[in-house]
Amino acid sequence: MTRRVDELEAELAAANKLLNTYKAMLFGSRSEKARIILDGQGSLDLGDLNAILAATPANDDPLPKTAARRAKRNIGALPKHLPRLVHTIEPQSTLCSCCQGPMHKIGEDISEALDVVPAILRVIATVRPKYACRSCENGVAQAPAPRRMIEGGMATTSLIAWVVTQRFAWYLPVYRQAQILAGHGVQIDRSTLSRWLKCAAWWLEGLYERQLRAFHSAARIHVDETRMPVIGGGNGKVVIDQFWAHGADDRPWNGPAPPAVCYVHARSRSHREISEQLGPYTGVLQVDGYTAYKAFEDPDRQPGPIQLAFCMAHLRRRFVDLHKSTGSPITAQIIVMLGRIYAIETEIRGTSAEHRLLVRQARSRPVMDELKALLDDTLPRVSRVSDLAEHIRYAQGHWRGLCAFLDDGRIEVDNNMIERQMRPIGIGRRNSLFAGNEGGAHTWAVLASLLQTAKLNGLDPFTWLNDVLTRIVSGEVLNNNLDQLLAWNWQPTDRPSMRMAA
Template sequence: MSQPFDLSLFPDLPAEVVKAFTAQQAALEAARFEAKIERAARQHEQAVVAEKEAFIIELKALIERLEGQVQNYRHTKFGPKSEKLDPAQLELALEDQETAIAETQAQIAALEERIAASEPDPEKRRPRAARKARALPESLPRVERIVEPDSIVCPCGCGDMVRIGEDRSERLDYIPARYQVIVTVRPRYACSKGRAGVVQARAPAHLLEGSWPTEALLAQIAVAKHSEHMPLNRQAVVMARHGVPIDRSVLADWMGRTGALIAPVVDHMARRLMAESSRLYVDETTAPVLDPGRGKTKTGYLWAVLRDDRGWGGAAPPGVVFHYRPGRKGEYAAEILAGFNGTIQVDAYGAYTHLATPKRTGGAPLQLAFCWAHGRRKLIKAQPTKGSPIVEAALLRIAAIYRIEDAIRGSAPDHRRAVRQDLSRPVVGEFFEWLNAQAARVSKKSDLGEAMAYMLKRQEGFRRFLDDGHIDIDSNLVENAIRSPAMNRRNALFAGHDEGGRNWARFASLIGTCKMNGVEPSAYLRDLFTSLANGHLDKNIDDLMPWAYAHGTKQVAMSS
């Protein structure tokens, strides 16, 4: 930069020259200042543009990541792979993917706030859209916390301001578990003159006499194990953390004794389902059991027998009973279903086949209605890695049948049958004709050939729903019911004994039926244990059913 010219070195210059030179110098300084301002403005604008470009690049990367996560989530939940995942594995996979999606959405929201804050024009700053309000259940207790301003003195000097309204917001809080000891005191009274005996109130009845736990604690332990899938050893750790050091073996003793006491209730519920139903769902799931003689586990089974007539508007309450058996042979199915006559909805496992023949013991031959979801699943599983036009076409045809079912779910049996005869029967007939033609083109020894043969050989069972409005198209309801015992199995690994398997089955029956009837399991079990302790089992066992608790009978049954 050139140095300013010093006029003092030339005192003899004319005034006009000095004036002109001074004006020129001032103009140059003004030009330099304006150039500096423009350069600073350009630098600031470039910085803003660079910042916005960086924001855009980061935002695009986050959006791309979110789109990929959502696509993976949809593929896991709705894609063909969902047919191959164990339900418990599917839930865990979806849980982690939902967590990742929420994290990415939070990062996008934070970046959008930074972009809005960087906008120099206040009018262009758009506030972040508020989250959609969610209503918390009205049944939850409310604790109001009023936050007052530091001062309500009016600046104008008129005194305190007046309240003209309020803003309310709700947040969900948690109170940690708290254990307490209930001390029961029973005073004794006697005549002061010794003329009469002693008077004392009777001791309250307890489910486990001579033991520490209240009925509420027993219910909590049972639900934590069989509904929330926390094995007793983990519960013992949690209790110790809360200052209650109870050994796992003690908890096991409590659950074993309680399981024996609820057996009559579960047995009666099983008899009610069998005697009052013309259509039942049946399925089975593994229940590994420790074999002490070999030091290994053997495979036991929980057989689920479920009633749910809501699909055709039936009035009978839904329920499920699990039966533990040491195997999966057909003789166990015959034993469990002895005395039942009607239709069973099953997955075409061979153990049920002989129940539909005149050789069946324990009743007349049963009608077998096979599950279309299982047939669909076998086709998907047999699909080659590169895809198959046959499988894709089969799935589209099955989907058309399901759309008809969706439209009549909950309708009366006669209406369901009429619609099926009119709309579904032609579609099902065309499906099996088409499937038979495709099977002729595929090797019978291939996976796809075996999947098609699975349905073709069992057409009678797959068509049975068409002629009876009481029957559903699949057995998904019982599959959903066995998910909870399956989760318990994954967490507890195995039962320690066959009796432990029967204990699992009893609690799973009561808790599963509670869930089907919209009953909170802890509340039901607490009141059931109280009723059993007070001898209600000998009065009216029907009042102790979970569905009775759901429909208001609990005021009679559980308060006795």
């Protein structure tokens, strides 16, 4: 009877834990900041943890809990590069009300307001006059027709660049774009818009490949993967392919690699697939704990092993989720220790790799040693089948890669750089549901890679793409000079304006 009671209590505890997890997913905060996760835990017997909480900044938060962030408002300082349309309002009369003499200007008040001009559709008529000699019958002179992205098509490069940007920079599906164009009185089928996207990807294929190769010359890159539904096989069924993301960003330590990302469409998420993508790469690979990456550390790998740096955010997320459902004092301690690491990282972000290394050795290593001791001491005292034991074993199994940032100032503490670049794929996937075929998935990868990289480098994606396509299509930039069009090298060009017909 007692055994049966114990079994029922265990089942009830498991059901309550599952219920609490669902409640947290539906109604709880999605933030992993320590000040949100650990608020209200003072009633627990945490020893000196409460004092630590009061002195420790929140995860990823450089300010104390009581300090307010300065709001990022743009009051009275609109960007200087925007064109100004000056509207001067004169008084009804500039004659003096006393003597009726003319008044002179002594000053003025200026106020600015941001305005918008909606997109304007227009038709560009290209006129090529023909000239002939009146004295002889041969020798007609006419300028050659300019090259176009789609020969004989009705779309200019700018219109196609606009469609591409709306789709892959701002995640607007083509069927919604077709509706917008219809509102302007232009009926274009969504299949036509899809062909324009494919055409743009064809022109940009060389630039995409050049950008992907540039990653593999960096000393450290980030890699992650996410699912990509694709209609495949011609039977109308949706198969789950993968988008792998390769990224680099050395700005946290003022390094040479510019911020960039490249997506690669693949049929699987196997080690063989990512190994083929990386080719001869032998630098530092910042990844999550997915097992497909583990074989890269094999010393017999040709041309050499890859050093793996694992993601602290993945480890923290495990204990955060567990703490939300259990409120365990142990998980609270672990979260606080990880919060210390992130507080140190916030302080040293933007400094040199050498300075980051010195600070990490002096301040972060003792925290990691303390965390390791806590994990090793806790594991024998908890049930082997518990979630806490599973998460501790995960930390122990990945410990060397989790501590890689302690010995190299270039390495980040987590893989959040590339995870942030997976969000655009998730938004586009939610809006479009799937890629129409494998070719469409590759088009998606090419165009999203280039536009997201332009955004990472602070460029307006349409301005960049329109200029790049114009240069490539016109032959101004050939395949052996594509480096100048990469987002971090690109310089805008001034192009002559066209005369508007009366």
